[in-house]
Amino acid sequence: MxxxxxxxxxxxxxxxxxxxxxxxxxSSTTVAWTPSDxxxxxxxxxxxxxxxxxxxxxxxxxxxxxxxxxxxxxxxxxxxxxxxxxxxxxxxxxxxxxxxxxxxxxxxxxxxxxxxxxxxxxxxxxxxxxxxxxxxxxxxxxxxxxxxxxxxxxxxxxxxxxxxxxxxxxxxxxxxxxxxPTSDPVGQARLCTSCHVGDGDRWVTHRIMGAGHPRLGFEVGTFAALQPPHYAIDADWRQRKGDFSAGRVWALGQLFGAKAMLETLAHPTRGRDGLFPELSAFDCHACHKPMSANRWSPRLGIGPGRVRVNDGHLLMLRAITEAVVPDQAAAFRNEVRGVHAAVSAGQGDPQAALRRLIARLDALVPVLRAQAFDAAQMRAVLQRLIAIGRSGEYSDYAGAEQAYMAIAPLLEQLAADGQLADAAALRPLLARARETLAGEDTYRAERFRAALDALAGAVRTPAGTEG
Ligand code: HEC
Ligand code: HEC
Ligand code: HEC
Ligand code: HEC
Known part of the structure; x- marks a missing residue:
């Protein structure tokens, strides 16, 4: 500028x-934004x-x-x-x-x-x-x-x-x-995920990927930052268009990404390919790994030898609900478990489980949109993201990728706000976490987890230790 x-x-x-x-x-207008708008x-x-x-x-x-x-x-x-x-x-x-x-x-x-x-x-x-x-x-x-x-x-x-x-x-x-309404967190999250994850009108199917299309890994905040800026969210933007919060856009992006996956799975035709479900909604590496890898870990309560739903966005929403709307966290987790159990292991009716979780996400939209996503909440999100990872939940690449795209900017933000005791010590640890994600075919969950352990040990407020 x-x-x-x-x-x-x-x-x-x-x-x-x-x-x-x-x-x-x-010349564009400067008429101010009001709560009724x-x-x-x-x-x-x-x-x-x-x-x-x-x-x-x-x-x-x-x-x-x-x-x-x-x-x-x-x-x-x-x-x-x-x-x-x-x-x-x-x-x-x-x-x-x-x-x-x-x-x-x-x-x-x-x-x-x-x-x-x-x-x-x-x-x-x-x-x-x-x-x-x-x-x-x-x-x-x-x-x-x-x-x-x-x-x-x-x-x-x-x-x-x-x-x-x-x-x-x-x-x-x-x-x-x-x-x-690109200026609205819900509007922006819906718009960007409609192409970068997909929606009812567009989808990169497993067939299209099999023909050579790259896998889509998307996080709206990261991608909005990557898009060469043709607008500035500054004082006059806020005056004309209201409040803006990057955390809110991130959270709603996770929600609409998760919803797109679940709706695809639930769809009677788009969600099917012959005898198989639409494979692009599952964890790619559940299938794409050598038979000798011996990499099964007890997660999701669905036992070995089963194809897992891609839960990258759902894991982020777990951290978000636990940190920001804790009264909904337990129900959310149970419904996610219900989807894994029904879709992957035949325990319960998959359609009913999917519908329940989609309804919960719909109800969460206005709740998340109304949250401040202030510094305290974002710090709580960060702690949950790290804790969920340390308990072994990022065993799939898609979850680890999403977690990194959230943890890295959150730590940078805390550092910029002077809320970290030793920000310099964190950068090499972040770099180490990033290295473990360099190639998705060579991803090893235990290395990402170890990197998170090291990070957790180093995240300190100026007043003391946490993690
Ligand atoms: C990939 C989506 C995308 C494309 C393509 C795009 N924009 Fe935007 N644009 C946005 C987003 C997101 C914002 C920020 C939110 C807002 O202000 O509405 C924005 C904001 C703006 C603003 C408002 C800036 C302000 O301070 O109020 C203008 C003006 C604008 N874009 C013009 C354009 C023009 C002209 C083009 C084509 C040359 C274009 N945009 C293409 C997504 C896009
Ligand atoms: C109509 C579909 C569509 C919408 C809506 C859309 N995108 Fe995209 N976006 C694409 C496609 C397709 C590409 C890849 C373009 C190419 O290289 O061929 C892309 C590329 C990008 C890239 C470059 C990625 C890279 O690897 O360098 C960024 C960043 C991006 N989009 C951000 C956004 C954001 C942020 C929004 C919402 C404000 C958005 N997009 C909305 C379809 C869309
Ligand atoms: C659901 C939306 C969607 C559909 C449908 C889709 N694409 Fe894409 N495609 C994207 C996005 C988004 C990217 C960019 C990926 C990124 O950078 O994250 C992309 C990337 C690509 C790339 C790689 C571009 C590069 O420079 O690396 C090719 C090639 C491509 N698409 C071709 C196709 C073809 C051919 C079809 C139809 C068979 C198709 N796409 C359908 C969204 C889509
Ligand atoms: C349920 C198991 C399963 C899941 C989950 C799965 N795939 Fe596949 N994939 C297959 C099978 C089977 C083939 C066909 C292999 C063949 O033609 O020999 C295949 C083929 C492919 C190919 C073509 C490879 C080649 O050599 O031509 C690509 C690329 C691919 N899958 C990507 C993905 C991506 C990306 C994901 C996750 C979004 C994914 N797959 C999820 C089973 C799976």
Whole structure:
């Protein structure tokens, strides 16, 4: 972001276009966020369809890209940065998502799957690698090869494009006009997991992975930090859009990731492949390891020789419930156990067990959304994450991967807040934990567990020891 005085120079350089700019009122609004707006957004974030299923015409990326709107070369932060398009076009992987479907890797995946069209025309690939609303909702300037475009996350612009630049617009009004609620923790978690884990309209099946697609391992906070930033959550963002908490987005991302897995398992057709269930919802290494590995460990109460449900997200939710809503933790754990027992070991009705847990997750959405996820809660989450690992629960790579993606930033945050006695001593220990995750085929749970033991011993508050 450039300083204010530099902004003045830039505005001078733009003088020729300024009248049009002022007339269109293109400067974003500064109307403040109110608690009643929050109630509307909460409802909207839960019910709003994903952008490709939303009503309204998609106008195309060029509509956003003018240099006075979102296509400036430099950021000139009055309210928004104005170089969003430039950042996206130059740096954001979502721009390349469609082009990926033209690579030899995609050609090979499509051939192995026996698709009737090439990958870049196949709905089962375009659903995630492009923004592909129905043909009749594509405006004249809509271009499919733009990949995951602005409207792919912010929703079809027809109904909000005019209002979002009007001088009396508020964020709440834009949302009412159909702007997708990326600013809401529930809205963002649902949006990102809909492609990065999957949903009812898109899924990387075991067949697609078998044909060569990478496994999807996703954590919304980590990925949001990796996405080249085209927005800044700063004081004016909070003033216009309300509170923001990275912990809340993380927790809800875990919830919607877990829910997507469970719904896939429960689905009468998507959840089946011949005699088998959809294997992508299980722990990959339950099957993909040598027979001589002798790696079974008594976990989940389902006995040896059984395929385990991928519980990476569920383990994070266990830590979250134990730390943040302890009154729900025991019921949550029992229902997770019920799913493992029914799905993997035939103890009980799998559909009933899945439905019970999905209903619990649905009920947890507003509960988690209302939590502060303040420093004390996040510290409690960290302790639970480490304790769960030390009790041997991260025996599967998917759980360990999620745990690391949570523990590392939590420790960094505590260090930044001056809440750790010896932050320098922790970095090599974190690096050691990370090394144990370097290759998923060579993952050994006991090494990750040992790394967590070492970490636990070194996490000290300035006042004393914990762990
Ligand atoms: C419409 C589907 C879709 C949505 C919605 C979506 N993504 Fe993506 N994302 C993709 C695809 C597909 C790729 C891979 C692009 C490629 O390289 O071909 C990707 C790539 C990424 C990458 C780069 C990953 C890497 O390995 O470098 C990040 C980071 C990312 N997404 C973050 C996010 C975040 C954060 C959100 C929510 C705000 C989000 N994505 C929403 C489909 C989506
Ligand atoms: C559920 C959403 C989803 C579907 C469906 C999907 N993909 Fe992907 N794909 C992704 C995401 C997300 C990534 C990026 C993974 C990451 O970096 O975490 C990706 C990555 C890839 C990559 C690797 C890109 C790279 O640069 O490493 C290829 C190739 C690919 N997809 C091809 C396909 C093809 C071909 C299809 C259709 C058969 C398809 N995908 C269907 C979400 C999806
Ligand atoms: C992968 C999803 C994704 C894509 C693609 C995307 N955005 Fe965003 N955008 C977000 C998220 C998440 C936020 C932060 C939450 C918010 O402010 O709503 C955001 C915020 C913004 C903001 C608000 C900044 C503020 O301070 O209020 C603007 C403006 C914006 N994006 C414009 C664009 C434009 C223009 C494009 C296309 C060039 C684009 N975005 C593409 C996800 C995306
Ligand atoms: C229930 C057992 C099982 C689970 C769980 C499972 N797979 Fe598989 N996988 C198989 C079988 C069986 C094959 C087919 C092997 C063959 O064709 O020889 C296979 C094939 C594959 C292949 C193709 C390998 C090749 O040599 O062509 C990939 C890649 C793959 N699986 C990835 C995954 C990923 C990623 C996961 C987890 C998300 C996973 N699998 C979960 C049993 C499983």
């Amino acid at each position: 450039i300083p204010r005085d530099a902004l003045a120079i830039l505005l001078l350089a733009m003088a020729p276009v300024l009248p049009a700019f002022a007339a269109s009122g293109a 929050d109630a509307i957004r909460a409802e909207n974030a839960l019910r709003q369809p994903m952008p490709d299923r939303a009503s309204g015409t998609s106008l195309g990326t060029v509509t956003c890209a003018s240099s006075t709107c979102h296509g400036s070369v430099l950021a000139w932060d009055d309210v928004v940065l104005h170089n969003e398009y430039t950042t996206w076009a130059r740096l954001d992987r979502h721009t390349r998502a469609y082009a990926t479907l033209l690579t030899p890797a995609s050609v090979s995946i499509a051939r192995k799957l026996g698709l009737s069209t090439p990958a870049h025309e196949a709905p089962e690939c375009l659903a995630c690698h492009a923004y592909a609303p129905p043909a009749e909702q594509r405006g004249e300037r809509f271009v499919l090869s733009d990949g995951i475009s602005c409207e792919g996350c912010h929703g079809p612009a027809e109904r909000w494009v005019a209002s979002h630049t009007s001088s009396d617009a508020s964020h709440a009004k834009n949302l009412a006009n159909g702007l997708y």
